[in-house]
Structure formats: C-alpha cells, structure tokens
Amino acid sequence: MIETHGLRKVFRTRRGEVRVAVDGLDLAVPAGGVHGFLGPNGSGKTTTIRMLLGLARATAGSMRLLGADVPSRLPDVIDRVGAVVESPKFSPHFTGRQNLMLLARTMGAAPDAVDRALDTVSLAGRDRERFKGYSLGMKQRLAIAATLLKDPELLILDEPTNGLDPAGIREIRDTIRELGATGVTVLLSSHILAEVQQVCTSATIIGNGRMLASGNVQELLASSGTSYRVRVADPAGARTVLKAAGFDAADAPDGLLTVDGDRPPEEISRTLGESGHWVAELTPVRVDLETFFLELTRDEQLGAA
Numbered sequence: 001m002i003e004t005h006g007l008r009k010v011f012r013t014r015r016g017e018v019r020v021a022v023d024g025l026d027l028a029v030p031a032g033g034v035h036g037f038l039g040p041n042g043s044g045k046t047t048t049i050r051m052l053l054g055l056a057r058a059t060a061g062s063m064r065l066l067g068a069d070v071p072s073r074l075p076d077v078i079d080r081v082g083a084v085v086e087s088p089k090f091s092p093h094f095t096g097r098q099n100l101m102l103l104a105r106t107m108g109a110a111p112d113a114v115d116r117a118l119d120t121v122s123l124a125g126r127d128r129e130r131f132k133g134y135s136l137g138m139k140q141r142l143a144i145a146a147t148l149l150k151d152p153e154l155l156i157l158d159e160p161t162n163g164l165d166p167a168g169i170r171e172i173r174d175t176i177r178e179l180g181a182t183g184v185t186v187l188l189s190s191h192i193l194a195e196v197q198q199v200c201t202s203a204t205i206i207g208n209g210r211m212l213a214s215g216n217v218q219e220l221l222a223s224s225g226t227s228y229r230v231r232v233a234d235p236a237g238a239r240t241v242l243k244a245a246g247f248d249a250a251d252a253p254d255g256l257l258t259v260d261g262d263r264p265p266e267e268i269s270r271t272l273g274e275s276g277h278w279v280a281e282l283t284p285v286r287v288d289l290e291t292f293f294l295e296l297t298r299d300e301q302l303g304a305a
C-alpha cells in the first residue's frame with residue numbers, strides 16, 4: 001500500500017540552518033490491517049505523510065502509493081486514498097449530516113455513502129446536531145467519516161487523537177478498529193502508544209527521521225524480550241542461587257524476583273527446586289509497546305532535550 005526507499009527531507013530555516021526531518025526512511029505498509037507509524041514529537045511523521053500525499057516535495061528517495069510513483073503518478077491513485085492530516089474545515093452551523101451531504105454531492109459519492117460513513121464512525125445518532133456543538137472527538141470522527149465517502153482502500157490518519165480526552169481517544173480507537181475490520185488499510189501516526197497497541201497489527205517506529213524498528217506488533221514486542229516474575233518464600237536466598245547459576249535476577253516490589261528471560265522458564269524452576277526454593281508463582285512479563293518505544297527512542301528524546 002505504501003513504500004518508500006531512502007526517503008529524505010531537508011528543511012532550510014530562515015536563518016539558513018539545515019534541518020533533516022526525514023533521513024533515509026524505508027517504509028513498507030502491507031495491505032490490510034492497521035499500521036502504526038510511531039515516533040516522538042518532531043521525529044518526521046507529519047513530514048513523511050505530507051510527502052506521500054504530494055503536499056511536500058522530497059529532497060531525495062522514492063515513494064509509491066498503491067503501486068504508483070509519487071508524486072508523478074499520484075493523480076492516478078489519490079481518489080483511492082483518504083487522509084486526515086490537518087483539521088478539516090466544516091461549516092459550524094450545519095449538522096454533521098449536512099456537512100457530509102454537501103461533500104458527498106461535490107465529489108459525486110454514492111447516495112448511501114453518508115449513512116454508511118456515519119455508521120462506521122458511530123455518529124449515526126448525533127448526525128442531526130450542529131457541528132459547532134460537537135466534542136473534539138466527534139469532530140475528529142466526522143473528519144474520518146468525510147474521508148470514507150469516497151470508499152478509500154487506504155486511510156492515512158495523522159495523530160487523530162491529538163488534543164482528545166481519554167473518552168475521545170477511546171471513541172477514535174473504536175472507530176479505527178471498526179475501519180480495520182471493514183478491510184480498509186489504515187496508516188495511523190501517533191506518539192501516544194497505549195491506544196495504538198490495542199488497534200495496530202503492524203508498526204514502524206521512527207526517531208529523528210530514521211527507522212528504528214518495523215514489523216508485526218506482537219513480533220516487535222517478542223523481540224524486545226520477556227522476563228519472568230518469580231515468587232518464592234525466601235527471595236534473597238533464591239536470588240543468590242539464581243545468580244550463582246548464571247541467571248540475571250533482581251529484586252522486584254512485593255518480595256518478588258525478576259529474572260531475565262533469555263533462558264527457558266523450566267530452567268528457573270528446576271534450579272530453584274534443586275536447592276530447596278519452591279516456586280509459588282512464575283509469570284512471564286511481556287514488555288508493552290510504550291516501554292519498547294521509550295527504550296528505542298531514548299537517545300532521540302535525550303537529543304531533543
């Protein structure tokens with residue numbers, strides 16, 4: 001759906017300074033599912049998206065959207081792509097439905113497109129209220145509904161939860177999950193990970209315009225390593241035994257031990273059992289996307305600070 005090779009964007013500020021916003025990015029977004037495009041503030045997500053949509057010119061590298069070269073062949077495919085990049089302009093005095101009807105008429109969308117779009121973003125019950133009375137989350141969902149009018153195969157959403165409260169974030173998350181289920185491929189850019197982890201099937205993580213990791217979310221998390229939480233009656237004694245056997249073991253809160261997961265859990269329980277420490281609990285602890293992301297981008301964050 002999306003492919004970039006060696007994509008680069010250099011800005012020149014008014015003071016003549018050179019700022020590399022995107023630095024040799026290779027991005028590959030497969031068809032189907034929701035793909036997270038993750039990175040801290042200023043890491044180059046918006047700039048990349050703007051180049052993909054023909055809104056900014058790349059300094060170097062190549063891009064393809066639905067197989068078409070960007071920007072030269074972009075007009076051939078842009079009708080199959082929906083995007084919410086900046087806050088769209090809706091008429092505040094019209095209802096959500098009226099706003100969509102107007103857009104649908106302008107773009108010659110199918111007559112039932114408005115109802116279907118309202119349904120997908122769960123605004124069907126609130127569509128006859130004026131836009132100016134909508135919450136931020138509802139406004140954002142109406143923006144997504146507007147992009148659905150042309151039945152896109154690919155939907156690009158740049159930070160759709162920016163500025164929303166937790167309830168608004170949940171609404172958008174549900175909408176995106178719904179979209180993924182209808183077969184649309186979604187590229188979702190964000191620096192907030194808690195909600196992304198729940199909806200994305202695959203993800204690319206960038207920092208300072210460079211790719212740090214990419215792949216299936218579960219595989220990314222698995223590659224970040226597992227550790228085990230171990231409960232025994234005598235944690236200090238057990239820790240000594242584990243360390244003597246070459247395990248990386250440390251004290252954890254509530255009298256538990258954390259043992260690095262580079263060896264199978266059976267070895268932990270056997271080593272402890274053989275020295276009289278009976279394991280009452282042994283739980284694998286998987287790193288979440290938030291922790292993984294923070295580890296990957298720590299250097300970028302320090303650089304920014």
Ligand SMILES: Nc1ncnc2c1ncn2[C@@H]1O[C@H](COP(=O)(O)OP(=O)(O)OP(=O)(O)O)[C@@H](O)[C@H]1O
Pocket residue numbers: 011012013019020021039040041042043044045046047048159191
């Ligand atoms: N028009 C511009 N002129 C100069 N520098 C720019 C311009 N647009 C973006 N930049 C710089 O490029 C870098 C990447 O910005 P970009 O907006 O793409 O990041 P982002 O990952 O989308 O961040 P955010 O999450 O804050 O939106 C930043 O250092 C930014 O200051």
